[in-house]
Amino acid sequence: MKLSVKLLSGLTLIALVAVAVVGLSHSASAAADAKVYVTNKASGLTTEPSTAVSGRTSATTVYGTYKSYASTGTSARDIVADSDRFIVTIIDADLNATTTITSDEDGTGYDADAVGTDVLQIDGTGLDSTDDAVQLTLTDEVSNPIIGTDSDIKVLIAGTSTVVTGITATIDFAGDGTNPPLVRLDVDFGTHADGQALDIQYPSSKVDVTTATVKSVVDTGGTAVLTLTETGRNTGRFEGEVLVRERWANAGAGQFTAGLAGDGTTGDPAEIPAVGGPITVTYVDAATSGTATNVNRTASYKIDTTVPTATISTPASGSETQNRLPTFTGTVTDNQSGLDVSAFSLNIDDNTDAANANMVISAGNNLSLPTVIGKVASIDVSAHTDGTTSLPFSYTETVVLPNAGVTNPDHTVDFQVRAADLAGNYGYSDSDSSVGNDGTGRHGAQPHTIKIDQVIPQISSADSGVGLDTSVSPTVDKANVRDTIKVTFDGKIKDTSVSASDFQVVFSGAGGTFVPASVTVKDAVVYLDLDTTIPSDNKPTVKIQGTIQDLAGNSTDAGSAVANDKLAPVVTVTQSGGSAAGDPDGLTNDKMTVSVASDEDLQGPPAITVTDLTPDPDVTVTGFNSTLAVAQGGNTWSLVVTKSSSASGDRAVKVVATDSAGNSATVGKDTTKTYVLDLAVAAATSSPATSTTQSNPFLTTDFSSDQSALSVTEATLDDVDVTSQVIASANSKKFFFQPTTALTNKEHTYVVKVTDAAGNTATVTNTFTKSDRTDFVLELFAGWNAVSLPSNPLDTDVNTVLSNTGVKQVVAYDATTPSQPWRIASKVGSGAYTSQTTPGLSTVSAGPGYWVETSDFEDQKISLEGPTGPGDARPGLTTIATGNGWNLVGVVDQSRTQTQADNKGTSLTRPDAGGTNNAVKSSAYFNTVNNGRAYTFDTVDSEFRELVDTDNVTIGSGIWVFISPQDNGQLPHIVP
CATH class of the missing domain: 2.60.40.650 (Immunoglobulin-like)
Structure with a gap:
């Protein structure tokens, strides 16, 4: 009986709703806890206890490695392909979601009698008699393969949930997501397709994904997230791949310090940095077999980077x-x-x-x-x-x-x-x-x-002049050993088989025949020590005259070789023709002749290079850079070196000569002085420069920067010849003259004429003025003044030093006598001072500071000691005793050069090692004591002003300074 499709419009909406509800069903249940395993991708070793995966073997502990960041060197490693990758496996049936699929031929149901594209008649005719059979192609569900068995298939009346009985459904092809499922229907009994459209209902499942975290011990804060994909549509088994890389923390290219997420495929694995191991994989098991939820399941992957x-x-x-x-x-x-x-x-x-x-x-x-x-x-x-x-x-x-x-x-x-x-x-x-x-x-x-x-030893080569340098380890060849020949064999020689008598050396020409005095064996080389000098151009013949054995046991008693010439020529270099009569080979003001002699023929003239060593940096002299010398006959050459455009200074001469065999000899270095070029007398420094207060001063003329010693040819003072009275320093570069008659107060002219060793001459004229010393001026304002003297007065009596009528009191403070530190003297008008304390105050000197009270603004003039001159008593140093606590001290000029009228209020200076005067700061002035705060006193504003470390100390100032004992309890003196 022919079947036709009859749609029940009233049931259509109900059927669609039912399909939608059924399609959302979930068949999974939390029947078991999740498991996490790791597998080395290269070895196939896995922590999974039993596995049916081909190529994998269960192991208690699984190791992996990673490629070294260093690609060369002893820290680089080779690894087996894919051994830097591991596979993470998660087994969790809870994640396997299934859905119920109803295939309805795009909403119309399958007409089993209408054989066509999706209905294939297998047996009988139609589907209305016993043994009728058709095959349905579920084209509308191509993306949903069948999951399960034949018993999971239901045949429904289209658009309803009514199951058709008497029909057996068989899965011919479950589908694969690309090709649709094929279902066979066989009629067991009854009539089923008469006017009925059919739907096919079955279970299906997607390929699901999940995630896990991967963390190494060196990347605790940079966890990588790994995406794992289900191995099939209904397996509940998820796998993903992780790439392990060496952690590299250096900035720039190649830096890798934190994990990277990946989809777990070979092309996009998760990446994790490591230095050693282990690496931990963590999966959160949302539903377990018990009541617990969100339980961490972990697996550990060991790292081994030590090579076998x-x-x-x-x-x-x-x-x-x-x-x-x-x-x-x-x-x-x-x-x-x-x-x-x-x-x-x-x-x-x-x-x-x-x-x-x-x-x-x-x-x-x-x-x-x-x-x-x-x-x-x-x-x-x-x-x-x-x-x-x-x-x-x-x-x-x-x-x-x-x-x-x-x-x-x-x-x-x-x-x-x-x-x-x-x-x-x-x-x-x-x-x-x-x-x-x-x-x-x-x-x-x-x-x-x-x-x-299996070949007898043979001489490969011989080289004259090559010895063995045993002063270094390992030993190396040493060039230009003039009594040694290096004999090289084709293989290593057994040292115990060799003695000096096994060799004979015949010099070329009529040089003679020799047996070595000793031999040294190193691998394939035998060094023959002749104890006889080999001429530079000789080519000796080395002959074997005894039995020699190699390490393999092969021996020979014959063989010879002509030695290669490896001896550099013996070159002698001399200098002459300089302008200095006493040193013609070492000093000149222009020309110097460099002569070269060789003990053998050369390939060509020797090359001469001249270098100026001063001033820095070294510079090759223009026109004398590898300049060829001029042949003089008989293997001698010479070259005249001129001053060129050089300045005065040291010069280096280097000579390079090459013999006919190609051996080079170098005499001299570019950095070693061989002679001095002195173009002129250096500028002189004269003293006194412009003026002096001394009656019989030393007149000095200093040529310290000159290249050579000098001599005075003439000296005059105010046109009077004093040449015989001029005294030279030990190096003859500084000259002294002291007038025997006191100089008058006027302008004087001192003229010195000199000649240096190179023949250069110069005349130095020094004009200076002699004048009397002026009195030091102590600046005083009405009121109290904190003052001091830079040197001792010529007369230290307080009445002489502070003679102004306006001065009323003088006060000193000696902290070394703490029971009575004050010293006070006072006067009325022009009367004499009387002491108000015991001890009293009767003198004023350099070192202490003083409070001076005056009623007017008159400065005090004081005659002070000046610099020490020739014939004066030995100069001494002034030091200032200190006590624990406050001290009132003065500013002292040790050289006494700042002790005249124009020095008041100026900064104290000290000459350094080179004689340059530098301002003295407070920190330097008090650097011999443990000082705290320091103050000066401004009379005009009537205020104490702090003196900090960086402030200059001033001539004439009185300074209050707080001094504490040093760590050893001592209170040393201030040394200005």
């Missing part, structure tokens, strides 16, 4: 043998993650590479794994299991080295072990742990070598 250690015991690296089938033994260890046994390899270079130009494991950076050449030794490691901490090995070669194609070998064969641990770090055996040069080994790990040698 591989050692090779035999053969010894650098050894030599005739045996072409050597035995290799050694051990590989790893005490952290354990060894990946399958990754072990002993690599032997069996290429025909006599000089070992190519390493068996290439050097280079860690951006890619190295190139490995040669063969991998066939070593059975089946007795060892992954994770073992030690793997000893032994292998005896079965094929002659370097290979069967070489019949008479003299070849260096290199070999090296490479091993990996379960974390993914590659390690290499290292023949020399003291060498870390990437160019000679993978990340500084040097390949081992053995020389397969």
Whole structure:
């Protein structure tokens, strides 16, 4: 019976609402707690107790590693591909949400009798008799595959929830999200399609995602968020990938200090910084099997960045043998993650590479794994299991080295072990742990070598004049050893097989025949010490006259070689022709002749370079930069060096000569003085410069900056010849004259004529004025004045010093007598002073400060001691005694140069080591005592003014200063 589609319009709205409600159903329940596991992507080792995932193996602890930020050097590492990545697995059935899908042929239901695009007749006709069968293509639900079994499929009357009975539904194809599901309907009994449209209802599920956090011990604040994706539509198993990178905190390119989120795919993993480990993965389990919620589930991933250690015991690296089938033994260890046994390899270079130009494991950076050449030794490691901490090995070669194609070998064969641990770090055996040069080994790990040698030793070369420098370690060649010949063989020589008598040396020409006095063997070199000087241009012949054996055991008693000339010429350099009669080879005011002599023929004239050493910086003299000397015949040359455009100063001369064999000799350095260029007498400094108050002063003329010593040819004072009275300093650069007759108060002229050692002359005229000293002026204002004297008065009596009629009182304060520190003297008008205290005050001197009370504004003039002159008594230093507490002290000029009328109120100065006067600050004036606050007194404003460390101290001031004992309890003097 033919079926037709009958739509019940009254039920349509109800059916649509029912589908929507059914579609929102959730079939999951919190039946189990979530689990978190980690898997090393490279090794497949996983913390999951049992897993059906292909390529994964359960392990209690899983290690991984990361690529080193350093790409070269001993801190760089190679790693197994993907060993810096780990997979996080979360199993949580609670997250597996299912939905109920109703396929209704886009709202009309399936007409089982209308065979067409979505309905395929399988058996019978239509779907109204027993054994009728059709296949429905659920095109409208292509994105929703069927989850479950045949029993989960329901056949409904279209637009209703009424289940049709008597029909069996079978899943022919569940769908895959791209291709639609296929469902077969078989009639078991009854009539079912008569006028009825059908809907198909079934469960489906999406591929869900979740997140976890990843944190390392060095990134506690920078957690990475990892997105995990369900492995299927109904698995409840979620996986995501994490990339571990070395934490790099330096600013600039490559900085990586905080985690980065990722979607967990290979192309976009989460990234986490690490330096060591472990790394912790945390997942929040929202619903558990009990009543708890939001429980943290964690897994730990260990980090191992220590490479396996591989050692090779035999053969010894650098050894030599005739045996072409050597035995290799050694051990590989790893005490952290354990060894990946399958990754072990002993690599032997069996290429025909006599000089070992190519390493068996290439050097280079860690951006890619190295190139490995040669063969991998066939070593059975089946007795060892992954994770073992030690793997000893032994292998005896079965094929002659370097290979069967070489019949008479003299070849260096290199070999090296490479091993990996379960974390993914590659390690290499290292023949020399003291060498870390990437160019000679993978990340500084040097390949081992053995020389397969069946050839007798032969002399490769001989070099005259090359010895062994044993003063350094390791020893190195030493050039221009004039009694030694370096003999190089084609391989290392057994030192115990060599004696001096095994060699004979024949000098070329009629030079003679010699047997070495001694020999020294270093590897493939024998140094012959002749104890006889080898002429610079000689080419000796070295002959073997005894038996010599190499390290492989091959021996010879014959062979010779003509030595290469490695001796530089013996060059002698002299200077002459300078303008200084007493030093013609060391001093000139213009020309200097440089002469060169050689003990052998040269390739060409020697090159001469002249350098000005003063003033700095050093400058090559114009016209004399590698200038060729002029031949004079007989292997001699000369060059006249002029002053050029140089200033006066030291000059260096360097001569470079090269013999016919190409050996160069250098005499002199660009930085070592060889002579002095003195163009003129240096400017002189005269004293006194402009004036003096001394009657018989020293008249000095100072040429200290001149390049050479000088002599006075004539000296006059006011046109009177005084040459014979002029005295020279020890270096003959400073000259002194003291008039025997007192100078009158007027202008005087002193003329000195000199000649320096280079022949330069100069006349120095000094005009100065002699005058009497003026009295020092002590500035006084009406009232109390705090004052002092820079030097002692000629007459220290208080009546003489403070003679003004307006002065009423003088007060001193001596803190060293604390029981009675005050000293007071007073007077009336022009009368004499009387002391008001005991002790009294009868004298005024330099050092103390004084309170002076005056009734008027008249300055006090005082005759003070001035600078010490020739013939005066030995000058002394003035010091000021101090007490604990306040002290009233004065400002003292030790040199007594600031002691006249025009010095009042000026800053005290001191000459430094070079004679330059510098203002004295308070901190410097009191630097011998432990002082606190200091004050001066301004009479006009009647106020104390603080004197701070940076203030200058002033001539004539009286200073109140608070002084405390030093740490040792002492109260030293002030030394102005």
